Amino acid sequence: MLYIGVDLGTSAVKLLLMDEKGKIHNIVSKEYPLSFPHPGWSEQNPQDWKEKSLAGIKELIADADKSQIAGISFGGQMHGLVVLDENDEVIRPAILWNDGRTTKETDYLNEVIGKDKLSKYTANIAFAGFTAPKILWLKEQEPENFAKINKIMLPKDYLAYVLSGVHCTDYSDASGMLLLDVEHKCWSKEMLEICNVKEEQLPTLYESYEVVGNVKPEIAEELGIPTSVKVIAGAGDNAAAAVGTGTVGEGRCNISLGTSGTIFISSKKFGVDEHNALHSFDHADGYYHLMGCMLSAASCNKWWMDEILKTKEYAKEQEQIRKLGENKVFYLPYLMGERSPHNDPKARATFIGMTMDTTREDMTQAVLEGVAFGLRDSLEVARSLGIQIERTKICGGGAKSPLWKKIVANVMNLKVDVIESEEGPGYGGAILAAVGCKEFASVEEATEKLVKIVDTVEPDAELVAKYEERYQKFRQIYPTLKGLFQELN
Secondary structure, three states: OEEEEEEEOOOEEEEEEEEOOOOEEEEEEEEOOOEOOOOOOOEEOHHHHHHHHHHHHHHHOOOOOHHHEEEEEEEEOOOOEEEEOOOOOEOOOEEOOOOOOOHHHHHHHHHHHHHHHHHHHHOOOOOOOOHHHHHHHHHHHOHHHHHHOOEEEOHHHHHHHHHHOOOEEEHHHHHHHOOEEOOOOEEOHHHHHHOOOOHHHOOEEEOOOOEEEEOOHHHHHHHOOOOOOEEEOOEEHHHHHHHHOOOOOOOOEEEEEOOOEEEEEEEOOOOOOOOOOOEEEEOOOOOEEEEEEEOOOHHHHHHHHHHHOOOOOHHHHHOOOOOOOOOOOEEEOOEOEEOOOOOEOOOOOEEEOOOOOOOHHHHHHHHHHHHHHHHHHHHHHHHHOOOOOOEEEEEOHHHHOHHHHHHHHHHHOOEEEEEOOOOHHHHHHHHHHHHHOOOOOOHHHHHHHHOOEEEEEOOOHHHHHHHHHHHHHHHHHHHHHHHHHHHHO
16 A cells, blocks of 8 residues: 655645555655745745645656555644634635744733643643744734634644545644643643634644545545545644654654754653743654754754855765864854744844854854754753653754764764654654554554664764863853843844
8 A cells, every 4th residue: 555645844845655664655845935024924825735735746646556545644844823714715824833923922821821820731831933822913913814713723734624624633733732731632721711712713633643534536536546545634743753763652762953953752651841941742653742842953054055155065065074073163043033942032043253264164064063052952951851862863854964963963972863764754644644544553563664774873972072062162152142132133
């Protein structure tokens, strides 16, 4: 049988076709625009997701035996606010995960409602990127649009609706809305009241591997696939990536170097970081996870290469970087503000430490190191909770860089396991589709059979010591500049 995994990212939708043995038969990517209507805002048109995804699926399966396609599932960018009217038409562009307009609403939730109450209701506090503050913003700033809302959805769930006609979401993605009681896996009545949302406006909740329906006849006809093809709920991109890298079960770790950067720690027990620097979410395997998320990771390198150096030769720019752990230049990777662990939408990116002998390579190296240092901040929070991590999987576009993987291994002092497929969320989506179609009894069984480690990057003791010294300097930069960031904004 064949399974389609859909990774609905921020810059493109990536689709892959996998068989029951985990072999990838084809990969297709379709880009779509990202809009920044005001400084700090970030939006997309859900219609673009629909058009590009359907076109991508057609291309993906063009040479496949379409009668063998059994299921479709998703990994998708989290937290985005998609609102539909009574006719299931999109009311306004989706407000995305990296949108920073909700400072006032986030402060209201954290300071007036209170972090203790939020944590009790949802296991998390408010972050500017979460969905609940966006709903409050819409209610205040666009009351006419708020009044039209019939359904509130997340990005990948809009695609599931397009394919199946079902308003659905899964627990992992819903965890990032600040509307879900994460521990008990139900909508929080208190949060719905705070946000003036009715439960019937929210989608039905599913486990990530559960079937929500079949492909609609008109969609099946358009794609040339059987109407028996099942649509499986899928997961938020980080949970899907964790499935795609085999980060399921107890105490496993995955680092994602995508547009955003995450450190993801799976657990069979529910737990909360009492300092709220890490998110406590449901996992796609039916259990739980802790996650630290920085808003700009591989996007920092893309910005540096595309906008500043004006080059697409990413690998070539890294070829001359030799002196790891000795760079005098630091880069603070907060292009879109920052989430974990600082929760500061007004934080900004900056270079510091340049002198007359600073080179292009030093600046490029600083960008790669700054992202690794930022992820280390979240790892340190996990370590402070007594969580012992010795190794991690890695995925995302940044994971294609051997240099970046080496930097991560030594900054973190972790063994970094590289898996056969680098298509984290898309591969995870395909695995969830296979589980939903009963190819495997559980997500854990599927990942044990399908996910293969092909290489391990070992930390070097000398480099680890050098990076430890650099990290201790790095962690002083944000607190020093925090007050200035508030004034600059």
